[in-house]
Amino acid sequence: MQRALSFNSSPDISVPLRLLLGAPVFVLLAALLLLWTGPSAMVSRWTAPTLAITHLFTLGALASAMAGAMMQILPVATGINVLAPRSTSAGVHGLLSLGTLILAAGFLSDRAGLFPLAAVLLGGALLWLALACAGGLWQYRKQTTKGASEILVAVRFAMVALAVTAAIGVGLAAAWAGWLPLSRHMTNLHAGWGLLGWVGILLVGMAYQVIPIFQVTELYPKFITRWLAPAIFVLLTAFTVNLFAGSSIQWEIGRAIAVLLLAACLLFATVTFQLLWTRKRPQADTTTLFWRTSMISLAACAPVWLLQISGHGDFTVTLGVLFIVGFAWSAINGMMYKIIPFLLWYHLQKDLTIALRVVPKVKQIIPDTTAAKQFWPHLLALLLLVAASLRPMLLTHAAALALAVSALWLLWNIAGALRLFRRAKLEIGEALATATAPWK
Template sequence: MQRALFYDRVPSLAAPLRFFLSAPFFALIAAILLLWQGPEALASRWTPSALALTHLLTLGFLAMTMIGALIQILPVAANIVIPKANLTATAVHGLLIAGTVLLSIAFSLMLPALFELALLFLVSAFAWLLTACAIGLWQVCRSGAAATVMGIQMALVALFLTVALGATLLGALAWRTPLSLTFLTELHVLWGLLGWVGLLVMSVAYQVIPMFQVTDIYPRCISRWLAPALFLMLLLWSITTVLLPDSAYGTRKIASTLILASYSAFAIVTIYRLWHRKRPKAEATTLFWYTAMTSLLTCLVIWSVQSLNIKSVDHTDFSLTLGIVFIVGFAYSAINGMLYKIVPFLIWYHLQHTPAAKLRIAPKIAKIIPDTAAQKQFRAHLIALLLLVAATIWPAVFARPAALAFGISSCWLWINLLRASHLYASIKRKTSLPVVTA
């Protein structure tokens, strides 16, 4: 059953919380960089600033929160014990922060020496994480959420491929190796966004949407077969692109169509589940999920239009728009919404195992981050998303307003999470116990 949880496996609060509290900082830095660079940053997907912005979001926000979620979800939802979870969390967190900062500076300044350092830290971070997860998966007893476990396994394989391709690209930039950077970048983006990010968000949704939104579980045909089908299509697309770049257009077209169909099915089923949820009132998290799924469907439309227009000589390139809608609209929105459920639940759960529960000073989950505060941040996020999309089309007009709006939204999220963390710390102090901080 997808809702079978193993609460005796819960890691310390500090293990995932440090990742959740760090992520909005990188989103804020991305907003500041866009505000500083302005329209020039969005002139092309290949500008140094655009590359820095992309990795501040994909590594600094998406990967940061997704790793924190993995450290929490693997033991609880899948009965997978990560060896030395606290040490792993501390090491991976520190290495990921250092690597992300170095990489964003390296892209901004195009300094080969910084690419070398970023490569060292990032490869170390992901190698440690993947090794720890592999050990946990190897030792796992086949219990818990089978669909979630399978999806996470495939997402981790996609992460491995993403890191391998990214390391190759960084090596080429650091040591001026004559490689086809465009070709490798396309594969890196494919496995990073549609593989690692997409598969993990999908797999986690199977668990958290029924749990927190009080919906029916996903149909078995979706939860059991969608992730494997997607993974196989990504693999087919990659193999034919590498081995038969000029003669397998039809196969790649079929694979692309099936990838589109798979993500469309996930988005439509999720929207249907949310629409028929058992809680009548739409919370902030519900609105974030609606935004994420609508953005995912929009991505599929943009991708289809881009594929049709690519053959014309004077076609319009929607790559930047597609990237913003997927990264900020789909992935960021889904993660932002999940944080408003996961963080309060974790804080509440850990307080239940302290004298705070007996003293009845532990707040209810809904009071840890009030929905009114989350709703306000959602509105700021939605405005920022719309302005960012507009900025990819009219950068001279919307780039800096979009940066300002995104910075406000990110800072608002950060403040909401910090307040929850400080609430936990203050209650721990009242009970005269050691304070767990992130």
């Protein structure tokens, strides 16, 4: 991993921004749906409201934000651009957003005809993203920057995991449409490849870059950056093969693989938390708080999973909350407070040939004191969601309300940054006009 980034390789600001901005909107939609449906969405992972809310989060929020972050980080960190970044960003964003809404509507209305349409739209979005990334990795392979191999390995494995997730998802959509039998094994594989493969491996790869740079920590140990992403991918592959192998010790092998996957997640959480705790800036900023919350949530999946397999109850909803909201969304929410202000600042000043005082500093675009206020409703929402997964009747509505407040607060902070960006552009234009005006 290299600390120096090539910002001149940044794509047009619209490429990552439209995908990043859509993420909190879908979190808000998920929160409002949870508020509307109430405790039935927290009782079981198999209910229609639960499936709708889960996919609003995983597809509408996580996939969108991660695609945007990847399309920004890849060129500046590795020298690799996705093919046709503007059209890829617009196409993936449109298909992904519409497909997610139709899929959620299909779950809620139980209209079989909506699932094939959602599968076409979502399959098209994810295939477009995968092909654009694969084409970029091939076309720009000779100009890869030094030290970029670790993040590229993670991206390659994550894109394959995304393709597997999408393929299984299309098959499950056909099952919901009544064309194929619905298999819980395939549903479990879909969740495993989507959450641990696509989301997990890609977040791991991005952490290799953004944690040392933006959090001013030491680099990740070499054995982590070299082997963790491949190990997770190999273990997911082994778990999939074992599921269809029909061995007499299939259950034991599956549990052993699951324990190894859990150990890999715990290792990443522990190392990342240790890097954050010993960072060179002792005062934790808002993004540090979000990352610490993310790692604690990932680590908390271990005891909850052990409770799940011990037969003391069904804790799958709790696991989903910890991984999706606690681990993945916490990390993405925190990264937005670094990526969006930097994007706006960079595109304000990148073409200037003279220094202008009207250009705001990065820290002024979303001040840390402003961002910190949104962390607390996010943390409250996470704690209430975990509690609601155990006591749905008592706490579901409170959890949904807190999540909605957190999403709205994030949107408000981002909107403030965009207003500042537009105002600064006007002031820069006026300052340049004044500086270049001929003397009369």
